[in-house]
Amino acid sequence: ALVDKGEHRHFMAKEIHEQPEVVGHTISAYLDPVARRVTLPEGGLDFGRIDKLTLSACGTAYYAGLIAKYWFETYAKLPVEADIASELRYRDVPYMPGGAALFVSQSGETADTLAALKDAKAAGQQTCAVVNVPESTMAREADAIYPTHAGPEIGVASTKAFTCQLATLACLAIGAGVARGVLSREEEERLVGALLEVPRHLAEALAMDEALRDLAHEMSGARDVLYLGRGVSFPLAMEGALKLKEISYIHAEGYAAGELKHGPIALIDEAVPVIVLAPKDALFEKTVSNMQEVMARGGKCCLISDEAGLAEAARGGELWGRVPVPSLPEGRLTGLLAPLIYAVPVQLLAYHAAVAKGTDVDQPRNLAKSVTVE
Numbered sequence: 566a567l568v569d570k571g572e573h574r575h576f577m578a579k580e581i582h583e584q585p586e587v588v589g590h591t592i593s594a595y596l597d598p599v600a601r602r603v604t605l606p607e608g609g610l611d612f613g614r615i616d617k618l619t620l621s622a623c624g625t626a627y628y629a630g631l632i633a634k635y636w637f638e639t640y641a642k643l644p645v646e647a648d649i650a651s652e653l654r655y656r657d658v659p660y661m662p663g664g665a666a667l668f669v670s671q672s673g674e675t676a677d678t679l680a681a682l683k684d685a686k687a688a689g690q691q692t693c694a695v696v697n698v699p700e701s702t703m704a705r706e707a708d709a710i711y712p713t714h715a716g717p718e719i720g721v722a723s724t725k726a727f728t729c730q731l732a733t734l735a736c737l738a739i740g741a742g743v744a745r746g747v748l749s750r751e752e753e754e755r756l757v758g759a760l761l762e763v764p765r766h767l768a769e770a771l772a773m774d775e776a777l778r779d780l781a782h783e784m785s786g787a788r789d790v791l792y793l794g795r796g797v798s799f800p801l802a803m804e805g806a807l808k809l810k811e812i813s814y815i816h817a818e819g820y821a822a823g824e825l826k827h828g829p830i831a832l833i834d835e836a837v838p839v840i841v842l843a844p845k846d847a848l849f850e851k852t853v854s855n856m857q858e859v860m861a862r863g864g865k866c867c868l869i870s871d872e873a874g875l876a877e878a879a880r881g882g883e884l885w886g887r888v889p890v891p892s893l894p895e896g897r898l899t900g901l902l903a904p905l906i907y908a909v910p911v912q913l914l915a916y917h918a919a920v921a922k923g924t925d926v927d928q929p930r931n932l933a934k935s936v937t938v939e
């Protein structure tokens with residue numbers, strides 16, 4: 566089928582704006598909105614019988630997997646090991662009986678991810694794949710598949726496939742928690758209820774599109790940008806940095822906020838914008854205190870948080886940028902929803918910075934949409 570850009574200037578913009586809809590489709594494949602339960606497809610992994618999950622992918626799909634690692638640990642108490650596929654396939658992984666391996670891929674054709682899947686299968690692991698192309702090689706090779714319903718993604722920079730991977734993985738983590746007897750019926754209902762609100766929060770977050778443009782334009786003059794986050798926001802910080810590098814060609818790093826003083830804080834001066842991802846979860850105060858350390862050294866910080874978070878952090882001094890995102894339900898639920906919602910400002914910042922620089926947003930130099938050779 567022919568896909569066009571509609572009213573948008575680039576496929577990437579169109580795909581960013583499709584997220585409420587496609588994440589909605591993806592969620593409805595794995596949740597029953599009336600009963601507020603997770604409904605995982607027949608023939609999938611039996612999470613009740615697994616004692617370890619190995620998770621692997623490349624690039625953006627890997628960052629989705631890393632976020633899911635936190636979720637599987639929190640909601641299902643399932644030990645997870647995550648690694649990029651180009652490493653996993655060449656490690657001497659001691660796969661144990663009772664383990665399963667999960668691979669994440671938009672295309673289902675990435676050479677390293679496919680090779681890692683075949684190895685895990687040959688080593689006796691149950692394998693499954695979260696893929697956006699149901700007729701792909703990975704979908705055929707894996708014992709079970711969990712399709713994402715993002716629709717065709719044309720932009721080389723992955724956006725809607727990422728949030729649909731997160732949506733699928735969130736459902737899997739909750740389903741695993743139920744199967745393992747970790748989540749009560751009430752907890753399942755609360756988590757499912759929260760996930761059902763994601764499309765609405767995404768639509769709200771997309772309303773900031775225009776507002777982010779000026780900030781992104783300013784950022785587009787930088788040579789280096791740092792992204793900071795803790796917990797589930799740490800992989801999202803890496804995803805933000807990857808997005809920015811690949812389409813704007815600005816050097817960027819995603820760092821765990823707590824790791825800053827172990828080296829990268831030496832980079833800080835007024836020329837390095839620092840993007841801080843700080844949802845109001847249990848780690849908010851810790852992240853903000855890392856941000857204040859940066860500010861105390863003359864660093865210019867842009868805080869992405871909700872209004873309450875921005876107000877609280879404002880006491881620490883003048884921010885270079887403030888990005889308000891919709892406020893999310895408290896506590897454990899924030900950790901589930903934040904990566905999906907905070908993905909939007911992260912994508913928009915990279916998009917507008919690239920547009921400001923005049924790069925080929927949908928087809929950045931040197932990159933292929935799917936890396937089918939090693």
Ligand code: AGP
Pocket residue numbers: 623624625626669670671672673674675678721722723724808811934935936
């Ligand atoms: C994302 O913006 C990248 N272009 C890239 O990292 C991509 O996510 C990676 O190559 C994995 O591709 P896949 O999901 O098709 O396996």
